[in-house]
Amino acid sequence: MTQSGATKAGIPSGVRDRFDKRGRVGEGGPVEDGPGRTTAERRPRRDVVPWDVARALAHAVARPGAVVRRALDEADGCVLATPLVSPVAVPPVDRAAMDGYVVRGSGPWCVVGQVKAGTADPGELADGQATGIVTGAAVPAGATSVVRSEDAVVTGDRLDGPSEDGRHIRRAGEECRPGDQLLRAGVVIDPAVLGLAATVGLNRLTVISPPTVAALITGDELVRQGHSTPGRVRDAIGPMLPGLITRSGAKPVASVRHLPDSLDQLLSALRETEADLVLVSGSSASGPADHLRPALKALGADLIVDGVACRPGHPQALAQLPDGRLVVGLPGNPFAALVAFLTLGVAAITRMRGLPLPELTNIAVPGGIPCHPTSTRLVPVRLTAQGAVPVGHGGAAMLRGPATADALAVVAPGPAEAIAARLLPLDPGSRPWGG
Numbered sequence: 001m002t003q004s005g006a007t008k009a010g011i012p013s014g015v016r017d018r019f020d021k022r023g024r025v026g027e028g029g030p031v032e033d034g035p036g037r038t039t040a041e042r043r044p045r046r047d048v049v050p051w052d053v054a055r056a057l058a059h060a061v062a063r064p065g066a067v068v069r070r071a072l073d074e075a076d077g078c079v080l081a082t083p084l085v086s087p088v089a090v091p092p093v094d095r096a097a098m099d100g101y102v103v104r105g106s107g108p109w110c111v112v113g114q115v116k117a118g119t120a121d122p123g124e125l126a127d128g129q130a131t132g133i134v135t136g137a138a139v140p141a142g143a144t145s146v147v148r149s150e151d152a153v154v155t156g157d158r159l160d161g162p163s164e165d166g167r168h169i170r171r172a173g174e175e176c177r178p179g180d181q182l183l184r185a186g187v188v189i190d191p192a193v194l195g196l197a198a199t200v201g202l203n204r205l206t207v208i209s210p211p212t213v214a215a216l217i218t219g220d221e222l223v224r225q226g227h228s229t230p231g232r233v234r235d236a237i238g239p240m241l242p243g244l245i246t247r248s249g250a251k252p253v254a255s256v257r258h259l260p261d262s263l264d265q266l267l268s269a270l271r272e273t274e275a276d277l278v279l280v281s282g283s284s285a286s287g288p289a290d291h292l293r294p295a296l297k298a299l300g301a302d303l304i305v306d307g308v309a310c311r312p313g314h315p316q317a318l319a320q321l322p323d324g325r326l327v328v329g330l331p332g333n334p335f336a337a338l339v340a341f342l343t344l345g346v347a348a349i350t351r352m353r354g355l356p357l358p359e360l361t362n363i364a365v366p367g368g369i370p371c372h373p374t375s376t377r378l379v380p381v382r383l384t385a386q387g388a389v390p391v392g393h394g395g396a397a398m399l400r401g402p403a404t405a406d407a408l409a410v411v412a413p414g415p416a417e418a419i420a421a422r423l424l425p426l427d428p429g430s431r432p433w434g435g
């Protein structure tokens, strides 16, 4: 499946030019690699972009999914494509808000019967009459209030109790009237929205079809069971991705697929994987087993992001295949892979869901965090009343830091220490990512 309306290099006009003129930070240039030789002779220069530009590019190149009608039980997490308008009044008739007696006028009253929850026509009360009623039942015509059962004093057919005009009666249309707009287009559907849609009698909603995401994990050294040993590394990225994909509002297709370090196998997998976005881990650097960029070149992909000025996660990449599918390269170091998913993956998915890229909230860093001179740092932090505090264990190969943290502090490049940062949620489903 491909995203609707995606085109090759579908970056809105001006976005790429704007970034080319001001955004590139020029990492990956010639590096001394022995006497008289530089890596630039063997390795093409990477046009690394700043972290914010990478997010903006991923959001800009992605295309919102098709507008579809979805049954309520399949719409949770989707985004409304049209406003939610109530076709009916809620409640449709005046209803009792308490169990007790519905009365007309002031007491005492004469009890003349009982209205049940399912009574379609409760009739009419004359002045001075009352009838038993349950919460939610339609009140008889002429009713002025409900006396709660705990306040009612009943002697034979005589009822005494407090009453006040309108008390404990939910009036017809008090929640909404026919034609009222209840929610705007662009709202993320959550359980309360589903309940509201059912309340107003809807069975289906008009939504933006959420993107499908597939994951390819590469690495000859990876094992899926047991622990790491010399020459063997336990896959830590595969177990993270399904939850990240689901939490970001996308739909995982099939299970995570493991591939050896083989250009041919990566090429076949990229050709045959039917998903709007394909994640590829462990092939993003420039070693002999890192086949992502050669594979993308062979497939005629447009390399939109070729490295990001951030730590960890700088070899991450974003490309668009000629059929419109997007590919995100996740670096093999597990925390770097997580950062890349939260950077490029979530930004692309957010647009595919039909949502704007949210602003990240600012937070104080009371103890300071050392800046990187040219790269944005993503630092696992705990949130306290005073601000963000690093939890440690934030190296590219470690997940102990992010697993303990509440969020990542986004520390802008700079010469010294940051005393403020922005917050990137580790759970891409939580606000502000949730929309």
Ligand SMILES: Nc1nc2c(c(=O)[nH]1)N[C@H]1C(S)=C(S)[C@@H](COP(=O)(O)OP(=O)(O)OC[C@H]3O[C@@H](n4cnc5c(N)ncnc54)[C@H](O)[C@@H]3O)O[C@H]1N2
Binding pocket: 217, 218, 219, 221, 222, 233, 234, 235, 236, 237, 238, 281, 282, 283, 284, 285, 286, 287, 290, 313, 314, 315, 330, 331, 332, 333, 334, 336, 396
């Ligand atoms: N010459 C350069 N070398 C490297 C660069 C670079 O820019 N130039 N970048 C370094 C950084 S930073 C990272 S991150 C890695 C990214 O490398 P790859 O994406 O090609 O991944 P690998 O080389 O296969 O693996 C790196 C590291 O991570 C371990 N790994 C891989 N997959 C998994 C997994 N699913 N679960 C757990 N661990 C995994 C792998 O065993 C390696 O230890 O490149 C640097 N090198």
Ligand code: MOO
Binding pocket: 310, 311, 312, 313, 314, 315, 316, 331, 333, 336, 337, 396, 397
């Ligand atoms: O940037 Mo790598 O992605 O640090 O480990």
